[in-house]
Amino acid sequence: MANYSTNEFKSGLKVMLDGEPCSILDNEYVKPGKGQAFSRVKLRNLRNGRVWERTFKSGESLEGADVMEYDMEYLYTDGEFWHFMATDGSFEQHGASEEALGETVKWLKEQETYVVTLFNGAILTVAPPNFVELEVTETDPGLKGDTAQGGSKPATLQTGAVVRVPLFINIGEKLRIDTRSGEYVSRA
Amino acid sequence: MLKPSELEWRPSANRQTLQARQQLMQQIRTFFVERDVLEVETPILNQAPVSDPNIEPLQVMGQGYLHTSPEYAMKRLLCDGIGDIFQICKVFRSGEAGRRHNPEFSMLEWYRVGWNHHHLMVEVAELARVLLAAPEAPIAIFSYREAGQHHAGLDVMTASDAEVAACGISCAGQDLQLDRDGWLDVIVSHQVELALPADTLVFLHDFPATQAALAQVRQTERGPVAERFELFYNGMELANGYHELTDAAEQRQRFEREANGRPLDERLLAAMAESGLPECAGVAMGLDRILMHRLELDTIQSAISFDASRA
Numbered sequence: 287m288a289n290y291s292t293n294e295f296k297s298g299l300k301v302m303l304d305g306e307p308c309s310i311l312d313n314e315y316v317k318p319g320k321g322q323a324f325s326r327v328k329l330r331n332l333r334n335g336r337v338w339e340r341t342f343k344s345g346e347s348l349e350g351a352d353v354m355e356y357d358m359e360y361l362y363t364d365g366e367f368w369h370f371m372a373t374d375g376s377f378e379q380h381g382a383s384e385e386a387l388g389e390t391v392k393w394l395k396e397q398e399t400y401v402v403t404l405f406n407g408a409i410l411t412v413a414p415p416n417f418v419e420l421e422v423t424e425t426d427p428g429l430k431g432d433t434a435q436g437g438s439k440p441a442t443l444q445t446g447a448v449v450r451v452p453l454f455i456n457i458g459e460k461l462r463i464d465t466r467s468g469e470y471v472s473r474a
Numbered sequence: 475m476l477k478p479s480e481l482e483w484r485p486s487a488n489r490q491t492l493q494a495r496q497q498l499m500q501q502i503r504t505f506f507v508e509r510d511v512l513e514v515e516t517p518i519l520n521q522a523p524v525s526d527p528n529i530e531p532l533q534v535m536g537q538g539y540l541h542t543s544p545e546y547a548m549k550r551l552l553c554d555g556i557g558d559i560f561q562i563c564k565v566f567r568s569g570e571a572g573r574r575h576n577p578e579f580s581m582l583e584w585y586r587v588g589w590n591h592h593h594l595m596v597e598v599a600e601l602a603r604v605l606l607a608a609p610e611a612p613i614a615i616f617s618y619r620e621a622g623q624h625h626a627g628l629d630v631m632t633a634s635d636a637e638v639a640a641c642g643i644s645c646a647g648q649d650l651q652l653d654r655d656g657w658l659d660v661i662v663s664h665q666v667e668l669a670l671p672a673d674t675l676v677f678l679h680d681f682p683a684t685q686a687a688l689a690q691v692r693q694t695e696r697g698p699v700a701e702r703f704e705l706f707y708n709g710m711e712l713a714n715g716y717h718e719l720t721d722a723a724e725q726r727q728r729f730e731r732e733a734n735g736r737p738l739d740e741r742l743l744a745a746m747a748e749s750g751l752p753e754c755a756g757v758a759m760g761l762d763r764i765l766m767h768r769l770e771l772d773t774i775q776s777a778i779s780f781d782a783s784r785a
């Protein structure tokens with residue numbers, strides 16, 4: 287992969303740092319009037335999402351990271367891998383490990399489209415759409431007037447995820463869930 | 475109606491900003507006329523480049539170098555006995571680009587004969603209050619050493635190279651294999667600058683002797699210090715001032731030590747050796763950055779009519 291020097295660093299550039307694929311969030315040129323020039327860089331480790339702040343000497347370079355993002359449809363799981371297919375007409379399939387899937391496993395629905403990040407051709411992370419529609423598979427019937435728990439109750443969704451929902455929600459109903467907060471938004 | 479165009483031909487500063495620039499220039503001229511300081515223009519294109527290894531001059535094929543500051547020519551004028559002088563000009567520094575850097579920027583530089591750097595700091599503060607449109611801005615003066623102790627827990631006069639490096643490495647997040655001055659630059663720019671009091675004209679003075687540039691070096695009980703000062707305002711370096719070195723032999727030695735193959739400015743050295751640079755203090759101030767603060771602009775590009783990317 288090509289090397290990029292600090293004056294080529296910009297938001298979104300994918301580089302390797304300490305053996306990890308990272309995305310540059312910000313690059314600040316720092317130079318005292320009579321001193322050396324530096325690049326203060328904020329990077330997101332694409333594997334674990336953590337943000338790193340590192341300073342480099344101006345002109346230093348980092349290796350580019352082979353990172354690509356694709357929209358992919360979720361197909362199925364064989365218990366070990368979760369399989370996705372590219373939606374660009376190439377029919378390319380990739381399998382995500384449990385580690386790569388992370389929290390997104392709670393929002394996996396067949397034929398739904400996810401943003402899959404590939405690193406060196408293998409799935410690094412899977413991001414869900416901001417909202418997903420999921421069916422309630424288990425919940426207690428909500429007793430009218432029961433505000434003991436603040437007007438909400440837990441409900442299990444088709445993926446196994448548990449969210450708090452209003453008392454009037456019943457089994458079989460389709461709900462709109464915000465995947466970023468994990469919260470019930472409305473009936474679908 | 476904006477036509478979609480691949481070339482960014484529009485200016486990077488709006489009319490309001492350019493009007494404020496005009497006001498700034500007028501205020502500077504009024505300030506110095508009142509004080510009998512003569513305005514001069516010296517060549518931007520020079521036969522000799524700057525000697526500072528940390529600044530990269532732009533070279534014009536076969537014709538010389540663009541100045542990175544008008545210092546050398548202004549000092550020749552001083553050697554000729556011109557008296558107090560100031561200059562507003564564009565200066566050029568290769569490769570310096572960022573939110574606070576444009577390779578071409580506007581500098582105000584002035585020299586006061588017979589003054590030392592403390593005297594000049596007072597005048598810098600007076601002018602800064604006018605130009606920043608902050609007439610009540612408080613002033614704080616710290617030695618480089620105090621600032622290091624206070625904000626980085628480091629006594630730059632007594633700390634070992636290893637201690638300085640350790641502090642620098644924690645600021646940078648990694649080992650950049652720098653020398654002592656390099657690490658001090660990291661520490662000041664990453665930690666100290668950001669911790670200085672807000673909305674205050676902060677002067678740091680008495681720099682480590684290794685960062686003397688063209689300033690005089692004075693012996694203190696703790697070791698030598700460079701008679702230099704820098705003005706900071708809300709985390710940004712605005713000016714660099716010196717009690718100027720007048721010793722011609724010492725100046726030649728410093729140039730030779732740092733030149734790294736670049737030709738020396740022999741005319742300046744001749745002026746200093748044959749006529750002598752009078753005792754004086756000089757300062758260089760970045761006007762685009764002053765404007766950034768005055769108008770609360772986020773980037774230096776929006777203070778300049780056409781920044782480097784669209785010049």
